[in-house]
Amino acid sequence: MLQIENLNYQINKNWILKNVNLKFPKNSISIIQGPSGCGKSTLLKCIAKLYPKHSNGKISGNIKLNNVQNFNNLSVNNFCKEISIMFQNPNYQFAMSTVEEELIFTLENLQIEPNLIGTKIINALKFCNIESLKKRKINTLSGGEKQKVSLAIIYAMNSNIILLDEPFVNVDINSQKFIIHKLNELKETKTIIIVDHNAAKYNHIADYYYKFDEQNLNFKITELNQSELNKVSNFTIKRNNQNKNDLITLDNFQLSSGTKSLLNIKHFSFKNGITLLTGDNGTGKSSLFKAILKRQKYIGEVLINQVSINKIRSKKFYKTIGLIFQQSDTQFIKITVKEEMELSSKQTKNCFYSDKQIQTMLVKAGLDGILNRVIYTLSEGQKKKVQIISMLIMSNPILLLDEPFNGLDDTSFNQMVDILTYAKNHFNQNMIIISHQTKGLEKLVDQQVQLKNHKLIEIGSDSN
Amino acid sequence: MILINPSIKLITVLIIALEISFTQSTITNILIVLIGFLYLLINNKITWNALLILLLAIIPTVGIFMSQNMYGTAAMGNILVTRLYAYITLGLTFTKTTTIQELGLSLEQNLKMPTKFVYGFMGGFNLINYVKQDIADIKQAAHFRNINLHFWSPSLYFKAILSAIRYAELLSEGMESHGFSEQAYRTHYKKIALNKSDYSKATFILLILQISIVFI
Numbered sequence: 001m002l003q004i005e006n007l008n009y010q011i012n013k014n015w016i017l018k019n020v021n022l023k024f025p026k027n028s029i030s031i032i033q034g035p036s037g038c039g040k041s042t043l044l045k046c047i048a049k050l051y052p053k054h055s056n057g058k059i060s061g062n063i064k065l066n067n068v069q070n071f072n073n074l075s076v077n078n079f080c081k082e083i084s085i086m087f088q089n090p091n092y093q094f095a096m097s098t099v100e101e102e103l104i105f106t107l108e109n110l111q112i113e114p115n116l117i118g119t120k121i122i123n124a125l126k127f128c129n130i131e132s133l134k135k136r137k138i139n140t141l142s143g144g145e146k147q148k149v150s151l152a153i154i155y156a157m158n159s160n161i162i163l164l165d166e167p168f169v170n171v172d173i174n175s176q177k178f179i180i181h182k183l184n185e186l187k188e189t190k191t192i193i194i195v196d197h198n199a200a201k202y203n204h205i206a207d208y209y210y211k212f213d214e215q216n217l218n219f220k221i222t223e224l225n226q227s228e229l230n231k232v233s234n235f236t237i238k239r240n241n242q243n244k245n246d247l248i249t250l251d252n253f254q255l256s257s258g259t260k261s262l263l264n265i266k267h268f269s270f271k272n273g274i275t276l277l278t279g280d281n282g283t284g285k286s287s288l289f290k291a292i293l294k295r296q297k298y299i300g301e302v303l304i305n306q307v308s309i310n311k312i313r314s315k316k317f318y319k320t321i322g323l324i325f326q327q328s329d330t331q332f333i334k335i336t337v338k339e340e341m342e343l344s345s346k347q348t349k350n351c352f353y354s355d356k357q358i359q360t361m362l363v364k365a366g367l368d369g370i371l372n373r374v375i376y377t378l379s380e381g382q383k384k385k386v387q388i389i390s391m392l393i394m395s396n397p398i399l400l401l402d403e404p405f406n407g408l409d410d411t412s413f414n415q416m417v418d419i420l421t422y423a424k425n426h427f428n429q430n431m432i433i434i435s436h437q438t439k440g441l442e443k444l445v446d447q448q449v450q451l452k453n454h455k456l457i458e459i460g461s462d463s464n
Numbered sequence: 465m466i467l468i469n470p471s472i473k474l475i476t477v478l479i480i481a482l483e484i485s486f487t488q489s490t491i492t493n494i495l496i497v498l499i500g501f502l503y504l505l506i507n508n509k510i511t512w513n514a515l516l517i518l519l520l521a522i523i524p525t526v527g528i529f530m531s532q533n534m535y536g537t538a539a540m541g542n543i544l545v546t547r548l549y550a551y552i553t554l555g556l557t558f559t560k561t562t563t564i565q566e567l568g569l570s571l572e573q574n575l576k577m578p579t580k581f582v583y584g585f586m587g588g589f590n591l592i593n594y595v596k597q598d599i600a601d602i603k604q605a606a607h608f609r610n611i612n613l614h615f616w617s618p619s620l621y622f623k624a625i626l627s628a629i630r631y632a633e634l635l636s637e638g639m640e641s642h643g644f645s646e647q648a649y650r651t652h653y654k655k656i657a658l659n660k661s662d663y664s665k666a667t668f669i670l671l672i673l674q675i676s677i678v679f680i
Contacts, residue, residue, distance in 0.1 A: 002483075002527050026677070048641065050498070050637050050640060050641060052611075052635070054640075055641075067488045075645060075647075075648055076640055076643060076648060077643045077645060077648050080641075080642070080643040084641070085641050086658070087638065087641065091594065092634040092635070092638045093638040093641055093642065094643070095562075095583060095587035095590065095635060095638060095639045095644070096565075096586065096587070096588065096590065096637065097565070097586075097590050102642070104654070105583070105642065105644070105655045106642040106643055107653070108650045108652060108653060109642060109643035109644045109645070109650055110643045111648075111649060111650065111651050112651060113651060114652060114653045114655075117651075117653045118653075127645065134562075138590070139590065139593050145555040153642065157643065159644075249548060262519060263525035264647065268656075272609045293604065295600070318607045318608060319610075323604075323608060324606065325601070329626065329630075330598070330605055331605050331608075331625075332601065332623075333605065333606055333609055333611065333619055334619075343609060343611075344609060347609050347610040347611065348610070349610065376626070386466050391608065394608065394609060394610070396608075434644070451624065464623065
């Protein structure tokens, strides 16, 4: 049994987890749900002893294994025999170049006798039904294949406690069913803890469900509520019928990641105004942005204001369209907040904002006091705000925003929604926003588009 | 295929390279080029890529040859040109017949190099792809701000180094999650043999080198 007592975790004085008390009995499967960025992954990494070692956070509280508190003295390889973890992003878990080499590397680390390693590798690959991937190079695999390899390694490690962080994000439905069935078999001897944003797929096999409590920053036990889980979104928008022009059009458009098809669209147009783009993890929302920005190969046509993007010259293209990266650090060019803002106001071609308006915006976002700080020392939330404002100043008629509200607390979230709404109302700026958070966006968003089953569907459109 | 232990091969190649840096024997250099090519030919490793490297080397070769003929001595020109090709051939014979994995495993098992270096190096090698992706991201981020970052721009390097540091941390976390620890003992599934014949092959090669330097 794994017991967590009064676990606290904080990074730079921000609480991530507070007073977490959880018990995971032997031979059980527990599902932990919650919005992304809430601290589910942090919890798993704390259990796996990777945090705070590989993060700059502070931890307090106890994690007990079979009532023994001091299992901290175990060496890394012995610890992995007790507890193993599968990361949310499989890319960051592979050190070797082929699937077989990674499995060998792991089993050698666990000091498995060399004559047993061959059989263990075959069994692990069979467990995930991926024998054919044995000799493949890892960087040629699709996201879903990587996740299956990651799972096979966890199986080969044969730990008593298995932690899985969003294990099925890129895995297709059939493989998912196959692996969940296998996990159910493993339950006979193991303790399995799974973080997943959607728990419905574990119906009938999971024993406990936990939900993140955003007020108290810890986890509460819940029941699997089918009706609640099947609901797409309770988000309603007042449809604005004035904006009817096509902004970005996809014609006979096909997009894939490796061998997995992401999107297959005959014809779809994003309309003028502010569009909210939603859809499950791994459906291809970010890839769609990459295709629109000429960064990912696709089949078919992408048109901006009826002109194919391949016919738009680079200079004009980047004057028309901008992107707010999911990873804030990627956006920054300079060192301090002030330099970053000055760069934008110097380089912009369209000039939506006067110096006075920029100043007002900075004050509103609470950034005026930290203008001389080095960006890379800011908190994730502050970085997001600097990022959004610096791209708004660039005044592109079209702005793509990839999860722009990640890491923002409620106050900052509202500030940013106000600032974006101002841009919409005063400068008619068009935006497509990918966000898993929909609450509080009602006044900003004009229409919602959902990516589901390889298609884009306008929610609440006239035909509905 | 004539096999030789990767670590022994690396050490032999380094010794040869060091020795020809301090000696002035055109014939030795030519001999190294010929033997090197014979080795590549026997192992069936003469690829287009290898030939391209040799072709590109003509540019500096012509430069060195001309300048030595004009401002130095013709003999020195010959030595430098053949030496350059000897270095290239040595490099090719090593890299074309050894994979990173073989070298890593050999350094770990035969030379007892700390596992931290061996696996850190091998892991880092696999991260190159991600860093390339990041550099493309950084360049596009600059385009969004109406700036064109060239490959010599300091900001590009600053950002690339930042992302490399981030990946280094993530890699060490990932390796630890797969049970890796720098102090711990590890078993070895693929044994890289180090036999007496490897030593004798290396000794033989180095002996020929000395003979050619001293007597020819």
